[in-house]
Amino acid sequence: MFDFLRRGRDGGTEAVGEVKASATGRIVAWPSGGRVAWSPRDTVSLTKTGFSGNPVGFRAVKLIAEAAAALPVLLQDKARRYETHPVLSLMARPNAGQGRAELLEALFGQLLLTGNAYVEAVGLEGLPVELHVLRSDRMSLVPGPDGWPTAYEYRVGGKVHRFNVAEGLSPVCHIRSFHPQDDHYGLSPMQAAATAVDVHNAASRWSKALLDNAARPSGAIVYKGGDGQAHLSADQYDRLLTEMESQHQGARNAGRPMLLEGGLDWKPMGFSPSDMEFQKTKEAAAREIATAFGVPPMMLGIPGDATYANYQEANRAFYRLTVLPLAQRVTGALAAWLSDLSGEEIELRPDPDQIPALAVEREAQWRRIGAADFLTDAEKRSLLGLPSLEMGEGDDAE
Numbered sequence: 001m002f003d004f005l006r007r008g009r010d011g012g013t014e015a016v017g018e019v020k021a022s023a024t025g026r027i028v029a030w031p032s033g034g035r036v037a038w039s040p041r042d043t044v045s046l047t048k049t050g051f052s053g054n055p056v057g058f059r060a061v062k063l064i065a066e067a068a069a070a071l072p073v074l075l076q077d078k079a080r081r082y083e084t085h086p087v088l089s090l091m092a093r094p095n096a097g098q099g100r101a102e103l104l105e106a107l108f109g110q111l112l113l114t115g116n117a118y119v120e121a122v123g124l125e126g127l128p129v130e131l132h133v134l135r136s137d138r139m140s141l142v143p144g145p146d147g148w149p150t151a152y153e154y155r156v157g158g159k160v161h162r163f164n165v166a167e168g169l170s171p172v173c174h175i176r177s178f179h180p181q182d183d184h185y186g187l188s189p190m191q192a193a194a195t196a197v198d199v200h201n202a203a204s205r206w207s208k209a210l211l212d213n214a215a216r217p218s219g220a221i222v223y224k225g226g227d228g229q230a231h232l233s234a235d236q237y238d239r240l241l242t243e244m245e246s247q248h249q250g251a252r253n254a255g256r257p258m259l260l261e262g263g264l265d266w267k268p269m270g271f272s273p274s275d276m277e278f279q280k281t282k283e284a285a286a287r288e289i290a291t292a293f294g295v296p297p298m299m300l301g302i303p304g305d306a307t308y309a310n311y312q313e314a315n316r317a318f319y320r321l322t323v324l325p326l327a328q329r330v331t332g333a334l335a336a337w338l339s340d341l342s343g344e345e346i347e348l349r350p351d352p353d354q355i356p357a358l359a360v361e362r363e364a365q366w367r368r369i370g371a372a373d374f375l376t377d378a379e380k381r382s383l384l385g386l387p388s389l390e391m392g393e394g395d396d397a398e
Helices: 025-032 043-052 055-069 086-092 100-114 194-213 234-247 273-293 311-342 356-370 377-383
Strands: 002-007 013-019 073-076 116-122 130-134 139-143 149-156 159-164 172-176 219-223 264-268 347-350
Touching: 043 055, 043 100, 043 194, 055 100, 055 273, 055 311, 073 086, 086 100, 086 311, 100 116, 100 130, 100 172, 100 311, 116 311, 149 172, 172 311, 194 273, 311 347, 311 356, 356 377
Parallel strands: none
Antiparallel strands: 002 013, 073 347, 116 130, 116 172, 139 149, 149 159, 219 264
16 A cells, blocks of 8 residues: 555645555566557458448447437436536537537447547646547557556657656546456457458458359340251341340339240249358348447348347347446546546436436336335435435435
8 A cells, every 4th residue: 555646736746545556567567568558459450341341330330329429418426416517518518629429429439449438638727628539549558567557649640649647637538348358458349240240241242243243134035946046046136135125124014924935935043052141141240240239130120130029129228238338337437537637526427217218117117116115215316326315305305
Protein backbone atom coordinates (compact mmCIF):
# COMPACT_ATOMS: atom_id res chain seq x y z
CA MET A 1 0.00 0.00 0.00
CA PHE A 2 1.08 3.53 -0.70
CA ASP A 3 -0.26 7.09 -0.77
CA PHE A 4 -1.16 8.09 -4.32
CA LEU A 5 -0.52 11.74 -5.28
CA ARG A 6 -2.13 13.45 -8.21
CA ARG A 7 -1.77 16.91 -9.64
CA GLY A 8 -4.28 19.42 -8.26
CA ARG A 9 -5.94 22.18 -10.24
CA ASP A 10 -3.63 24.79 -8.64
CA GLY A 11 -0.54 23.02 -10.01
CA GLY A 12 0.41 21.33 -6.74
CA THR A 13 -0.16 17.78 -5.60
CA GLU A 14 -2.85 16.36 -3.39
CA ALA A 15 -3.14 13.01 -1.61
CA VAL A 16 -5.89 10.85 -3.00
CA GLY A 17 -5.67 8.22 -0.29
CA GLU A 18 -4.09 4.92 0.51
CA VAL A 19 -4.52 2.48 -2.38
CA LYS A 20 -3.33 -1.00 -3.22
CA ALA A 21 -1.36 -2.04 -6.30
CA SER A 22 -1.51 -5.42 -8.02
CA ALA A 23 1.32 -7.73 -7.01
CA THR A 24 1.64 -8.99 -10.61
CA GLY A 25 1.59 -5.57 -12.29
CA ARG A 26 5.37 -5.19 -12.57
CA ILE A 27 5.85 -8.76 -13.77
CA VAL A 28 3.16 -8.61 -16.46
CA ALA A 29 4.25 -5.38 -18.13
CA TRP A 30 7.99 -5.34 -17.44
CA PRO A 31 9.13 -6.86 -20.79
CA SER A 32 7.44 -4.03 -22.73
CA GLY A 33 8.08 -1.26 -20.23
CA GLY A 34 8.40 2.12 -21.94
CA ARG A 35 7.68 0.76 -25.44
CA VAL A 36 4.55 0.99 -27.54
CA ALA A 37 2.36 -2.12 -27.28
CA TRP A 38 0.90 -2.46 -30.76
CA SER A 39 -2.44 -4.08 -31.33
CA PRO A 40 -2.02 -7.73 -32.37
CA ARG A 41 -4.64 -7.40 -35.11
CA ASP A 42 -4.58 -5.29 -38.28
CA THR A 43 -7.72 -3.33 -37.55
CA VAL A 44 -7.61 -1.40 -40.83
CA SER A 45 -7.70 -4.52 -43.01
CA LEU A 46 -10.24 -6.22 -40.78
CA THR A 47 -12.55 -3.20 -40.90
CA LYS A 48 -12.32 -3.06 -44.69
CA THR A 49 -13.11 -6.74 -45.18
CA GLY A 50 -15.60 -7.22 -42.35
CA PHE A 51 -17.43 -3.89 -42.34
CA SER A 52 -16.90 -1.97 -45.57
CA GLY A 53 -16.78 -5.12 -47.71
CA ASN A 54 -19.29 -7.41 -46.01
CA PRO A 55 -23.03 -6.64 -45.82
CA VAL A 56 -23.66 -8.88 -42.80
CA GLY A 57 -20.88 -7.33 -40.72
CA PHE A 58 -21.87 -3.84 -41.84
CA ARG A 59 -25.50 -4.28 -40.89
CA ALA A 60 -24.69 -5.97 -37.56
CA VAL A 61 -22.39 -3.13 -36.46
CA LYS A 62 -24.80 -0.43 -37.66
CA LEU A 63 -27.76 -2.13 -35.99
CA ILE A 64 -26.05 -2.35 -32.59
CA ALA A 65 -24.36 1.07 -32.71
CA GLU A 66 -27.49 2.94 -33.81
CA ALA A 67 -29.73 1.15 -31.31
CA ALA A 68 -27.32 1.76 -28.41
CA ALA A 69 -26.76 5.41 -29.38
CA ALA A 70 -30.52 6.04 -29.51
CA LEU A 71 -31.14 4.85 -25.93
CA PRO A 72 -32.24 7.62 -23.53
CA VAL A 73 -29.51 8.29 -20.93
CA LEU A 74 -30.21 9.04 -17.28
CA LEU A 75 -27.99 11.09 -14.96
CA GLN A 76 -28.34 10.62 -11.22
CA ASP A 77 -26.41 10.40 -8.00
CA LYS A 78 -27.22 8.64 -4.73
CA ALA A 79 -29.85 11.21 -3.80
CA ARG A 80 -31.70 12.32 -6.93
CA ARG A 81 -32.15 12.11 -10.68
CA TYR A 82 -31.29 15.21 -12.71
CA GLU A 83 -33.36 16.67 -15.51
CA THR A 84 -30.79 19.40 -16.20
CA HIS A 85 -27.09 19.13 -15.48
CA PRO A 86 -23.80 20.30 -17.08
CA VAL A 87 -22.95 16.68 -17.92
CA LEU A 88 -26.27 16.25 -19.73
CA SER A 89 -25.60 19.46 -21.66
CA LEU A 90 -22.13 18.17 -22.56
CA MET A 91 -23.53 14.84 -23.75
CA ALA A 92 -26.26 16.57 -25.76
CA ARG A 93 -23.68 18.69 -27.62
CA PRO A 94 -20.24 17.08 -27.12
CA ASN A 95 -18.53 19.15 -29.83
CA ALA A 96 -19.30 21.57 -32.63
CA GLY A 97 -19.59 18.85 -35.28
CA GLN A 98 -21.50 16.11 -33.45
CA GLY A 99 -24.56 15.59 -31.30
CA ARG A 100 -25.07 12.92 -28.69
CA ALA A 101 -26.27 10.26 -31.16
CA GLU A 102 -23.38 10.84 -33.58
CA LEU A 103 -20.75 10.74 -30.85
CA LEU A 104 -22.13 7.60 -29.21
CA GLU A 105 -22.62 5.83 -32.55
CA ALA A 106 -18.96 6.46 -33.42
CA LEU A 107 -17.94 5.30 -29.94
CA PHE A 108 -19.96 2.06 -30.11
CA GLY A 109 -18.80 1.46 -33.69
CA GLN A 110 -15.12 1.72 -32.74
CA LEU A 111 -15.65 -0.66 -29.83
CA LEU A 112 -17.44 -3.24 -31.99
CA LEU A 113 -14.93 -3.08 -34.85
CA THR A 114 -11.65 -2.90 -32.91
CA GLY A 115 -12.43 -3.85 -29.31
CA ASN A 116 -11.20 -0.42 -28.18
CA ALA A 117 -12.77 3.02 -27.96
CA TYR A 118 -11.05 6.28 -27.04
CA VAL A 119 -12.68 9.56 -25.98
CA GLU A 120 -10.64 12.76 -25.70
CA ALA A 121 -11.56 15.54 -23.26
CA VAL A 122 -10.85 19.11 -24.32
CA GLY A 123 -10.14 21.25 -21.26
CA LEU A 124 -9.29 19.51 -17.99
CA GLU A 125 -10.11 22.37 -15.63
CA GLY A 126 -13.21 20.76 -14.23
CA LEU A 127 -15.80 19.37 -16.61
CA PRO A 128 -14.50 19.14 -20.21
CA VAL A 129 -15.59 21.71 -22.75
CA GLU A 130 -15.78 19.18 -25.59
CA LEU A 131 -15.62 15.41 -26.14
CA HIS A 132 -14.16 13.75 -29.26
CA VAL A 133 -14.04 10.08 -30.30
CA LEU A 134 -10.59 9.12 -31.60
CA ARG A 135 -9.98 6.42 -34.19
CA SER A 136 -8.74 3.23 -32.56
CA ASP A 137 -6.49 2.24 -35.46
CA ARG A 138 -4.47 5.44 -34.96
CA MET A 139 -4.05 5.08 -31.21
CA SER A 140 -1.39 3.05 -29.42
CA LEU A 141 -0.80 2.56 -25.71
CA VAL A 142 2.56 3.06 -23.99
CA PRO A 143 2.71 0.98 -20.78
CA GLY A 144 4.88 1.83 -17.81
CA PRO A 145 7.01 -0.52 -15.72
CA ASP A 146 4.11 -1.08 -13.31
CA GLY A 147 1.76 -2.28 -16.06
CA TRP A 148 -0.45 0.81 -16.18
CA PRO A 149 -0.53 3.16 -19.19
CA THR A 150 1.85 6.10 -19.04
CA ALA A 151 0.76 7.65 -22.34
CA TYR A 152 -1.33 7.23 -25.48
CA GLU A 153 0.13 8.06 -28.90
CA TYR A 154 -2.14 9.19 -31.72
CA ARG A 155 -0.55 8.91 -35.19
CA VAL A 156 -1.88 10.66 -38.28
CA GLY A 157 0.09 11.14 -41.50
CA GLY A 158 3.51 10.70 -39.91
CA LYS A 159 2.73 13.06 -37.03
CA VAL A 160 2.38 11.85 -33.45
CA HIS A 161 0.51 13.47 -30.58
CA ARG A 162 1.24 12.10 -27.12
CA PHE A 163 -1.35 12.11 -24.33
CA ASN A 164 0.46 11.73 -21.00
CA VAL A 165 -1.66 9.95 -18.40
CA ALA A 166 0.95 8.93 -15.82
CA GLU A 167 0.41 12.02 -13.66
CA GLY A 168 -2.74 13.95 -12.96
CA LEU A 169 -6.08 13.39 -14.64
CA SER A 170 -6.22 11.45 -17.88
CA PRO A 171 -7.37 13.40 -20.97
CA VAL A 172 -8.28 10.10 -22.65
CA CYS A 173 -10.94 7.60 -21.63
CA HIS A 174 -10.00 4.14 -22.91
CA ILE A 175 -12.91 1.67 -23.06
CA ARG A 176 -11.99 -1.85 -24.11
CA SER A 177 -13.65 -5.21 -24.44
CA PHE A 178 -12.43 -8.24 -22.55
CA HIS A 179 -9.39 -9.93 -24.07
CA PRO A 180 -8.05 -13.05 -22.32
CA GLN A 181 -4.56 -12.77 -23.85
CA ASP A 182 -3.86 -9.03 -24.01
CA ASP A 183 -3.26 -6.73 -21.07
CA HIS A 184 -3.77 -3.47 -22.94
CA TYR A 185 -6.16 -3.96 -25.87
CA GLY A 186 -9.63 -5.46 -26.19
CA LEU A 187 -10.94 -8.26 -28.40
CA SER A 188 -13.62 -7.17 -30.85
CA PRO A 189 -16.50 -9.25 -32.23
CA MET A 190 -15.08 -8.55 -35.68
CA GLN A 191 -11.88 -10.36 -34.73
CA ALA A 192 -13.84 -13.35 -33.46
CA ALA A 193 -15.85 -13.43 -36.70
CA ALA A 194 -12.81 -12.99 -38.98
CA THR A 195 -12.88 -16.57 -40.30
CA ALA A 196 -16.61 -16.45 -41.01
CA VAL A 197 -16.13 -13.10 -42.76
CA ASP A 198 -13.46 -14.64 -45.02
CA VAL A 199 -15.77 -17.55 -45.88
CA HIS A 200 -18.70 -15.25 -46.61
CA ASN A 201 -16.60 -12.90 -48.75
CA ALA A 202 -15.08 -15.84 -50.65
CA ALA A 203 -18.55 -17.21 -51.34
CA SER A 204 -19.68 -13.82 -52.66
CA ARG A 205 -16.66 -13.59 -54.93
CA TRP A 206 -17.32 -17.12 -56.20
CA SER A 207 -20.94 -16.20 -57.00
CA LYS A 208 -19.80 -13.07 -58.83
CA ALA A 209 -17.26 -15.06 -60.84
CA LEU A 210 -19.96 -17.61 -61.69
CA LEU A 211 -22.17 -14.87 -63.08
CA ASP A 212 -19.30 -13.32 -65.03
CA ASN A 213 -17.78 -16.46 -66.49
CA ALA A 214 -19.99 -19.52 -66.19
CA ALA A 215 -23.52 -18.53 -65.28
CA ARG A 216 -26.06 -21.16 -66.17
CA PRO A 217 -29.10 -20.22 -68.29
CA SER A 218 -32.56 -21.30 -67.16
CA GLY A 219 -32.57 -23.96 -69.87
CA ALA A 220 -31.48 -24.94 -73.35
CA ILE A 221 -33.28 -25.73 -76.63
CA VAL A 222 -31.73 -28.87 -78.09
CA TYR A 223 -32.09 -29.70 -81.81
CA LYS A 224 -32.27 -33.44 -82.29
CA GLY A 225 -31.99 -33.30 -86.05
CA GLY A 226 -34.95 -34.11 -88.22
CA ASP A 227 -35.62 -34.50 -91.95
CA GLY A 228 -31.98 -35.38 -92.54
CA GLN A 229 -30.67 -32.06 -91.18
CA ALA A 230 -27.74 -32.18 -88.73
CA HIS A 231 -28.30 -28.62 -87.57
CA LEU A 232 -30.60 -25.66 -88.03
CA SER A 233 -30.26 -23.54 -91.11
CA ALA A 234 -29.35 -19.86 -90.78
CA ASP A 235 -32.95 -18.78 -91.44
CA GLN A 236 -34.33 -21.27 -88.92
CA TYR A 237 -31.81 -20.15 -86.28
CA ASP A 238 -32.58 -16.45 -86.80
CA ARG A 239 -36.36 -17.07 -86.69
CA LEU A 240 -36.03 -19.12 -83.48
CA LEU A 241 -33.84 -16.45 -81.85
CA THR A 242 -36.27 -13.68 -82.78
CA GLU A 243 -39.23 -15.64 -81.47
CA MET A 244 -37.44 -16.31 -78.14
CA GLU A 245 -36.60 -12.61 -77.68
CA SER A 246 -40.07 -11.35 -78.55
CA GLN A 247 -42.30 -14.06 -77.06
CA HIS A 248 -40.45 -15.57 -74.10
CA GLN A 249 -38.25 -12.89 -72.49
CA GLY A 250 -39.15 -10.19 -69.96
CA ALA A 251 -41.73 -9.93 -67.19
CA ARG A 252 -44.64 -9.56 -69.67
CA ASN A 253 -43.95 -13.00 -71.13
CA ALA A 254 -43.33 -14.79 -67.82
CA GLY A 255 -44.99 -18.20 -67.76
CA ARG A 256 -46.01 -18.19 -71.43
CA PRO A 257 -45.94 -21.72 -72.88
CA MET A 258 -43.41 -22.46 -75.61
CA LEU A 259 -44.39 -24.09 -78.91
CA LEU A 260 -41.53 -26.15 -80.29
CA GLU A 261 -41.44 -27.56 -83.80
CA GLY A 262 -40.17 -30.98 -84.72
CA GLY A 263 -36.66 -31.79 -83.68
CA LEU A 264 -36.55 -29.17 -80.90
CA ASP A 265 -36.57 -30.15 -77.24
CA TRP A 266 -36.40 -28.00 -74.05
CA LYS A 267 -33.89 -29.02 -71.36
CA PRO A 268 -34.27 -27.09 -68.06
CA MET A 269 -31.11 -26.33 -66.08
CA GLY A 270 -30.73 -25.74 -62.35
CA PHE A 271 -28.10 -25.61 -59.63
CA SER A 272 -26.06 -28.71 -59.07
CA PRO A 273 -25.94 -30.28 -55.58
CA SER A 274 -22.46 -28.81 -55.05
CA ASP A 275 -23.76 -25.33 -55.92
CA MET A 276 -26.61 -25.70 -53.45
CA GLU A 277 -24.20 -26.86 -50.71
CA PHE A 278 -21.98 -23.84 -51.40
CA GLN A 279 -24.95 -21.53 -50.85
CA LYS A 280 -25.66 -23.22 -47.53
CA THR A 281 -22.05 -22.64 -46.51
CA LYS A 282 -22.45 -18.93 -47.22
CA GLU A 283 -25.63 -18.77 -45.12
CA ALA A 284 -23.89 -20.62 -42.27
CA ALA A 285 -21.02 -18.09 -42.38
CA ALA A 286 -23.54 -15.24 -42.23
CA ARG A 287 -25.14 -16.78 -39.13
CA GLU A 288 -21.72 -17.10 -37.49
CA ILE A 289 -21.02 -13.39 -38.09
CA ALA A 290 -24.39 -12.46 -36.60
CA THR A 291 -23.75 -14.74 -33.61
CA ALA A 292 -20.35 -13.14 -32.93
CA PHE A 293 -21.98 -9.70 -32.71
CA GLY A 294 -24.97 -10.91 -30.70
CA VAL A 295 -27.57 -10.07 -33.36
CA PRO A 296 -30.34 -12.61 -33.98
CA PRO A 297 -29.97 -13.79 -37.60
CA MET A 298 -33.70 -13.22 -38.08
CA MET A 299 -33.12 -9.46 -37.69
CA LEU A 300 -30.55 -9.52 -40.50
CA GLY A 301 -32.78 -11.42 -42.92
CA ILE A 302 -30.63 -14.56 -42.80
CA PRO A 303 -32.73 -17.64 -43.73
CA GLY A 304 -32.80 -20.88 -41.81
CA ASP A 305 -32.86 -19.43 -38.28
CA ALA A 306 -35.48 -20.85 -35.92
CA THR A 307 -34.08 -19.73 -32.57
CA TYR A 308 -36.91 -17.29 -31.87
CA ALA A 309 -40.60 -17.81 -32.59
CA ASN A 310 -41.11 -14.34 -34.06
CA TYR A 311 -39.42 -11.04 -34.76
CA GLN A 312 -40.70 -9.50 -31.53
CA GLU A 313 -38.95 -12.11 -29.40
CA ALA A 314 -35.75 -11.70 -31.40
CA ASN A 315 -35.88 -7.93 -30.99
CA ARG A 316 -36.40 -8.25 -27.23
CA ALA A 317 -33.45 -10.62 -26.91
CA PHE A 318 -31.33 -8.27 -29.05
CA TYR A 319 -31.91 -5.35 -26.66
CA ARG A 320 -31.71 -7.40 -23.48
CA LEU A 321 -28.58 -9.44 -24.31
CA THR A 322 -26.61 -7.16 -26.63
CA VAL A 323 -27.61 -3.49 -26.76
CA LEU A 324 -28.36 -2.83 -23.08
CA PRO A 325 -25.22 -4.50 -21.60
CA LEU A 326 -23.03 -2.66 -24.13
CA ALA A 327 -24.67 0.69 -23.38
CA GLN A 328 -24.40 0.15 -19.62
CA ARG A 329 -20.70 -0.69 -19.93
CA VAL A 330 -19.88 2.39 -21.99
CA THR A 331 -21.98 4.88 -20.03
CA GLY A 332 -20.56 3.51 -16.76
CA ALA A 333 -16.99 4.05 -17.98
CA LEU A 334 -17.82 7.57 -19.18
CA ALA A 335 -19.50 8.40 -15.86
CA ALA A 336 -16.47 7.27 -13.84
CA TRP A 337 -14.12 9.27 -16.07
CA LEU A 338 -16.26 12.42 -16.01
CA SER A 339 -16.63 12.09 -12.25
CA ASP A 340 -12.84 12.20 -11.87
CA LEU A 341 -12.60 15.24 -14.14
CA SER A 342 -15.43 17.21 -12.53
CA GLY A 343 -14.90 16.13 -8.95
CA GLU A 344 -18.58 15.16 -8.64
CA GLU A 345 -19.78 11.58 -8.25
CA ILE A 346 -22.37 10.93 -10.96
CA GLU A 347 -23.97 7.90 -12.59
CA LEU A 348 -24.81 7.66 -16.28
CA ARG A 349 -26.92 4.76 -17.50
CA PRO A 350 -29.49 3.98 -20.19
CA ASP A 351 -33.16 4.16 -19.20
CA PRO A 352 -34.74 0.71 -19.78
CA ASP A 353 -38.21 2.13 -19.07
CA GLN A 354 -38.09 4.03 -22.38
CA ILE A 355 -37.09 1.06 -24.57
CA PRO A 356 -40.23 -0.10 -26.45
CA ALA A 357 -38.82 -3.59 -27.02
CA LEU A 358 -38.56 -4.15 -23.24
CA ALA A 359 -41.90 -2.58 -22.30
CA VAL A 360 -43.53 -5.93 -21.49
CA GLU A 361 -40.69 -7.05 -19.22
CA ARG A 362 -40.46 -3.70 -17.43
CA GLU A 363 -44.21 -3.58 -16.86
CA ALA A 364 -44.12 -7.03 -15.28
CA GLN A 365 -41.16 -6.02 -13.09
CA TRP A 366 -42.87 -2.83 -11.90
CA ARG A 367 -46.06 -4.76 -11.10
CA ARG A 368 -44.18 -7.50 -9.23
CA ILE A 369 -42.08 -5.11 -7.14
CA GLY A 370 -45.00 -2.76 -6.51
CA ALA A 371 -47.07 -5.62 -5.09
CA ALA A 372 -44.33 -6.66 -2.63
CA ASP A 373 -45.76 -5.26 0.62
CA PHE A 374 -42.79 -6.49 2.67
CA LEU A 375 -40.47 -4.02 0.87
CA THR A 376 -40.12 -0.37 1.85
CA ASP A 377 -40.43 2.39 -0.74
CA ALA A 378 -36.67 2.93 -0.63
CA GLU A 379 -36.02 -0.78 -1.30
CA LYS A 380 -38.51 -0.79 -4.18
CA ARG A 381 -36.84 2.23 -5.75
CA SER A 382 -33.43 0.61 -5.36
CA LEU A 383 -34.61 -2.58 -7.11
CA LEU A 384 -35.96 -0.49 -10.00
CA GLY A 385 -32.71 1.43 -10.36
CA LEU A 386 -34.16 4.70 -9.01
CA PRO A 387 -32.34 7.04 -6.61
CA SER A 388 -33.46 7.23 -3.00
CA LEU A 389 -36.33 9.50 -2.03
CA GLU A 390 -35.57 13.11 -1.21
CA MET A 391 -36.67 14.80 1.97
CA GLY A 392 -40.42 14.81 2.41
CA GLU A 393 -41.20 12.66 -0.66
CA GLY A 394 -42.29 9.55 1.25
CA ASP A 395 -42.89 8.00 4.60
CA ASP A 396 -39.49 6.29 4.56
CA ALA A 397 -37.55 9.51 3.99
CA GLU A 398 -36.16 11.08 7.10
